[in-house]
Amino acid sequence: MPESLIHARGLTKKFGDFVAVNGIDFDVHKGESFGLLGPNGAGKSTAMRMIGATSSRDAGVLTILGKDPDKHGPQIRAHLGVVPQQDNLDMQLSVSENLYIYGRYFGLPRAFVKGKIEELLTFAQLEEKRDAKVEALSGGMKRRLTIARALVSEPEILMLDEPTTGLDPQARHILWDRLFRLKEQGVTLLITTHFMDEAEQLCDRLIVMDKGSIMAEGSPASLIKDYSSKEVLEVRFGSDRNQELAEKLRTLCERIEELPDRILMYTEDGEALLGQIYASGMHPKTSLVRRSSLEDVFLRLTGRTLIE
Amino acid sequence: MAVAIAEARIGKWGERYYSGRVLQLLERGLIAFRSSTWMIVFSGFFEPVLYLLSFGYGIGKLLPTIDVGGETVKYAVFIAPALLATSAMNGAIYDSTMNVFFKLNHDRIYHGMLATSMGPLDVALGEISWALIRGLSYACAFMAVVAPLGLIPSMWGYLAIPAAVLIAFGFASIGMALTSYMKSFQQLEIINMFLLPMFLFSGSFYPLSVFPEWLQFTVNLFPLTHAINLVRGLCLGHINVALAGHAMYFVIMIICGLFFTTRRLNALFMK
Numbered sequence: 287m288p289e290s291l292i293h294a295r296g297l298t299k300k301f302g303d304f305v306a307v308n309g310i311d312f313d314v315h316k317g318e319s320f321g322l323l324g325p326n327g328a329g330k331s332t333a334m335r336m337i338g339a340t341s342s343r344d345a346g347v348l349t350i351l352g353k354d355p356d357k358h359g360p361q362i363r364a365h366l367g368v369v370p371q372q373d374n375l376d377m378q379l380s381v382s383e384n385l386y387i388y389g390r391y392f393g394l395p396r397a398f399v400k401g402k403i404e405e406l407l408t409f410a411q412l413e414e415k416r417d418a419k420v421e422a423l424s425g426g427m428k429r430r431l432t433i434a435r436a437l438v439s440e441p442e443i444l445m446l447d448e449p450t451t452g453l454d455p456q457a458r459h460i461l462w463d464r465l466f467r468l469k470e471q472g473v474t475l476l477i478t479t480h481f482m483d484e485a486e487q488l489c490d491r492l493i494v495m496d497k498g499s500i501m502a503e504g505s506p507a508s509l510i511k512d513y514s515s516k517e518v519l520e521v522r523f524g525s526d527r528n529q530e531l532a533e534k535l536r537t538l539c540e541r542i543e544e545l546p547d548r549i550l551m552y553t554e555d556g557e558a559l560l561g562q563i564y565a566s567g568m569h570p571k572t573s574l575v576r577r578s579s580l581e582d583v584f585l586r587l588t589g590r591t592l593i594e
Numbered sequence: 595m596a597v598a599i600a601e602a603r604i605g606k607w608g609e610r611y612y613s614g615r616v617l618q619l620l621e622r623g624l625i626a627f628r629s630s631t632w633m634i635v636f637s638g639f640f641e642p643v644l645y646l647l648s649f650g651y652g653i654g655k656l657l658p659t660i661d662v663g664g665e666t667v668k669y670a671v672f673i674a675p676a677l678l679a680t681s682a683m684n685g686a687i688y689d690s691t692m693n694v695f696f697k698l699n700h701d702r703i704y705h706g707m708l709a710t711s712m713g714p715l716d717v718a719l720g721e722i723s724w725a726l727i728r729g730l731s732y733a734c735a736f737m738a739v740v741a742p743l744g745l746i747p748s749m750w751g752y753l754a755i756p757a758a759v760l761i762a763f764g765f766a767s768i769g770m771a772l773t774s775y776m777k778s779f780q781q782l783e784i785i786n787m788f789l790l791p792m793f794l795f796s797g798s799f800y801p802l803s804v805f806p807e808w809l810q811f812t813v814n815l816f817p818l819t820h821a822i823n824l825v826r827g828l829c830l831g832h833i834n835v836a837l838a839g840h841a842m843y844f845v846i847m848i849i850c851g852l853f854f855t856t857r858r859l860n861a862l863f864m865k
Contacts, residue, residue: 340708340863359864360613360711364600368709374702378626387625390618391710393599439596439710 289316291443291474292337296346299332306332308498309346314443319465319475321489323482323580325590329498330478331371334447337476339363351442364392367436371447373428375420381431382407382416389438402438409464410434426457433464444468445476450484462487482580494584501587506580513586514578515541515552519559521570522548531568538562543585552582600711611856612715619707619720620727638685638728639735642677646740649673649799662801663832667747674745675826676798678736678754679761682729683818684789686762689725690769691785695776704863714859718852722766729762730755748831757828757841761821764844767851768817774858792818817847 292314299307307329314320322330335341336348339355339362348355350362376384382403389399407413410430415423423431429449436444449465450458465488469475479485485492486506494501494509502509519539523531525547532544539559541552553559556575563570585591603609650670660672697703707717733755740746746754769785776782795809796818802810813819824840827833 338709342864357610358604359610360713361597361600361604363709364596364711366709370705370709372702372705374706376622376626376703376706377701378629379622380629383625383629387618387622388706388710390621391615391707391712392596393613393615393618393711394595398595435706441596 290314291316291351292320292476293349294333294337294346295348297333297336297343297348298345299329299336299341300344305498307336310493310495310498310500312493312500312503314474314476316442317472317474318490319469319477319488321485321492322476322478322495323480323485323489323492323584324478324495325480325584327497328480328495330495331447333495334445334476334478338366338368338445364439365442367433367439367441367444369429369432369436369444369446369449371451373432375428375431375435377420380417380419381412381423384420384431385435385438388435392439394439399438402440406434406437409437409467411460424457426453426460429453429457429461430464433461437468441473443474443476447478448480449477450479450481458484482584485580492580494580494587496584496588496590502583509580509583510578514582516554516578517552517556518576518578518582519551519553519556520548520574520576521551521560521563522572523568523570534566534568535563538566545591550582550585552578596711608713608715611713611860612719613712615712615716616720616723618712619716620723623720623724623727638681638688639732641684642681642732642736643739645677646670646674650745653799660801662826662830665830665832667830668745670743671745671747671830672826673799674740675754675829676796676822678733678740678758678829679821679825680793680798680818681732681736682758682761683765683793683821685728685732686725686765687769687785687789689728690721690766691773691782694721694770694773695779695782698774698862704859708859708863714863715852715856717859718767718770718855721770722763722852722855725766725769726759726762729766730759733758746829748829750831750833751829754825754828757824760841760844760848761824764817764821764847764851767848767855769851771851771854771858774855774862792816797822817843820844 290313295311296309297307298309310333322333324330332341336343336355337350339359342356351365353362355362376387379387385403385406386399389402407416410433412427412431415427420428450461453461465475477488489506491505493503502513504512528544528549532542532549535542535549535551539551539553543550551559560573560575581591600613603613650673654669657669659666660669662672704717708714737755772785795813796816802813805813820840820843824837827837
C-alpha cells in the first residue's frame, strides 16, 4: 500500500445552510497525480482550500502528511505549493523578485532562495523575463510564474486549482508539459479541473465531484470503462428534428443522450451503428465517431455536461 | 527546509497565527519601495514642510506669538509639533488603507502570502511595521528640518520621534482593521472624509480654547487631538501626567486595531 499523503474521511464544509462539500472520502498517495473533476460549484475549490489549511472543516477527518490542518496550519502549508485559480502575483515586483520574496515568506534563507530562482526561471521558461514587471506578462507566462513560485519551497505536494482555465490551447500544452516534468520528478500533484481532457492528460486517479459529493473514483481509463462504452457516435439532425428522431434511434442503441444540439449514442462500434442509422432511412446532417471521454462519464453520472 | 523552519515554531506563542516573519514582510516592502512607491513616500515628507513654510511664515507674520499652557511661543513653534503628528498619521493611514486595500482586494497579495507557512498576524504586523518605519523616517526628516530652525524649544522634543512612531502605530493598526472590512474602493473615502476635518479642527493651527465647550469636548475624542497634544507637550517641554493619558489613548488604539485586523484576516482567509 503506498503512503497516503492526504487522508480525508467524511470531509464536510458548510457555508450557512449551503453544504459545499458533503462528507467526501479520499486518499492521495505519494507521487501520484490526483484530480478533482467536476463542474463549477461542485465543491472542488472548497475541498482544495481545506487541504491547503486555509479553510477549516465543519466535520470529518482530514490529515495532510499526518497533521491536522486545524491545529498545524503553518506546518502543513510548509509542505504545500499552491497555485490558486486566480493569479495573485505581486504586481509591484518583477518576475525574479516574485520568486525571491515568496521563498522568503517560507522563512527560507536568502542564499537558498537566490540559488533556487535560476532553476525556477529555467523551468518556467521565463529567463528572458526575469526583470520584467509581472503586469507585462501574458496569461500563460503568469500561470507558469505562479507555478514556479509555488515550487520555491520544494513542496512535496503541488496543488493546482483550475490551472489552465482562461489559457489558449498553446499555453495549455506548454503548461501540461511542465506539470508532466514535475510528476516525473516525483512531486505529488493535486489538480482541480472542469476540463475532461486536462483530467485525462494529467491525472493518474481522480474523483468526479458534483454538488459537493463524490460520484465516482478511479483512473481515467477505468472510469471510462466502467461508466461509458468504448465509442460514442454523435449525430446532428438539426435542433428541431433531434427530439423527434430520438425515439427511433433508441431502438438501434441501448443508451443514448439527447443534448440540445446533438444526440450521443454509446456503442462498441460507432461506424457500424452509423451504417444502421442510414439503413433505417435516417440521414444525419453531421456525424462523428469518437472514443469515450470523461465528459461522457460525467454525463452518465449526473445527466449533465461538465461545462454548462 | 521549509518544513523544518515551520516545525521549529511548534509549541511557541500563537503558532497558528504567527510564524515570526515580520522581517520578510518588511523586505517585501523595501523591494516594492525601491521600484515603485518612493514617489508617494517623498510627497509625504514634503507635505508638512510646505504647511510649515506656508502657515508658519504667512500666519506667523500676522500672529507673531501665541499663548500655550501659560507660555508665549512663536507661531511656527506652535504648529510644528502638530504638523509632525499629522504627517505620522497621514503616512500610517495611507499605508494601512489604500495600500492594504489594493493588496487585499485587487492584487490579492495576502491570499498568496497566507498560502505559505505565514499566518495572518505576520501579515498584520508586517504591514503595520512598514507603516511605522515610514512614520519614523518622516519624523526624523521633519525634525532634521525644524530643529535647526529653533522650532523645538525643549530637549524633551527628541521624544517626539518615538511619540510619532506610537501615533503611526495606532493609526496604522486601526486603519488596517477598518480597511479589512471595506468592500469597495469608494468606502475608503469614508476614512478620508474623517481625516481632513480632524486635521483642521484638532488644534493644529490654533488652540482648542477658541471653541465652545461642546466642540472642545467632541474634538477631544479624536485621536489626532491626542497625538498633537502629546507631540506638542514634548516639543515645548510641558511634561505632565496628561501626556501619559494621550499615549495611553494610542496604546488602546494599537491593541484594538491588532485584535480586529488579525481576527478579520483570519475570517477572510482561514474561513
